Amino acid sequence: xAGVIQSPRHExxxxxxxxxxRCKPIxxxxxxxxxxQTMMRGLELLIYFNNNVPIDDSGMPEDRFSAKMPNASFSTxxxxxxxxxxxxxxxCASSFEQGWQYFGPGTRLTxx
Amino acid sequence: xxxxxxxxxxxxxxxGDSAVxxxxxxxxxxxxxxxxxxxxxxxxxxxxDIRSNVGEKKDQRIAxxxxxxxxxxxxxxxxxxxxxxxxxxCAALGSGAxxxxxxxxxxxxxxxxx
Numbered sequence: 155x156a157g158v159i160q161s162p163r164h165e166x167x168x169x170x171x172x173x174x175x176r177c178k179p180i181x182x183x184x185x186x187x188x189x190x191q192t193m194m195r196g197l198e199l200l201i202y203f204n205n206n207v208p209i210d211d212s213g214m215p216e217d218r219f220s221a222k223m224p225n226a227s228f229s230t231x232x233x234x235x236x237x238x239x240x241x242x243x244x245x246c247a248s249s250f251e252q253g254w255q256y257f258g259p260g261t262r263l264t265x266x
Numbered sequence: 267x268x269x270x271x272x273x274x275x276x277x278x279x280x281x282g283d284s285a286v287x288x289x290x291x292x293x294x295x296x297x298x299x300x301x302x303x304x305x306x307x308x309x310x311x312x313x314x315d316i317r318s319n320v321g322e323k324k325d326q327r328i329a330x331x332x333x334x335x336x337x338x339x340x341x342x343x344x345x346x347x348x349x350x351x352x353x354x355x356c357a358a359l360g361s362g363a364x365x366x367x368x369x370x371x372x373x374x375x376x377x378x379x380x
Contacts, residue, residue: 196373199368204366245309252359254315255300256312257309259309
């Protein structure tokens with residue numbers, strides 16, 4: 155099993171540009187989570203899906219952030235337009251029901 | 267919602283000594299408590315977990331204890347080694363059969379001094 159796959163691993167973009175982060179969960183897992191990690195705020199849950207349905211998006215900072223899960227093997231997190239304060243490491247994680255959450259390698263986003 | 271407090275934020279120990287990290291949670295209905303280890307520049311990785319129907323769980327040099335009455339749980343690492351140096355996060359799973367959301371503590375940076 156390849157584990158949770160995220161792309162890109164690093165992204166550098168200019169303020170105002172659209173950024174799309176991608177995630178492939180572990181096969182058979184039915185829950186998917188997007189987290190953001192910064193030194194100041196720690197590890198924050200942005201949104202999570204269960205069976206491809208968004209369950210709780212209360213952590214999404216503002217309307218510039220959106221997430222989709224069109225099928226069980228793919229999810230995207232989009233930021234449009236991006237701002238320097240969005241710079242962080244974004245992790246995707248997956249689990250089966252209430253089991254262990256396995257994290258992907260993360261995407262390090264830098265917005266200049 | 268759930269609130270998880272973690273202490274200390276930093277911890278330095280001599281190699282071979284023990285390290286203890288403590289967490290408290292607010293939702294008495296929470297029933298699952300995992301611990302994650304995150305090395306510099308890497309992803310958080312689950313190292314041990316405990317469910318509310320047990321009070322203690324051990325895996326080699328790592329153990330976790332849970333006190334549901336006091337709503338706190340702790341990570342114990344014995345015979346620490348330099349490779350134990352990392353940031354450790356505790357977490358609690360939200361209550362309810364339909365909840366899958368983990369609330370994380372702020373993390374403890376553990377440094378093991380050779």
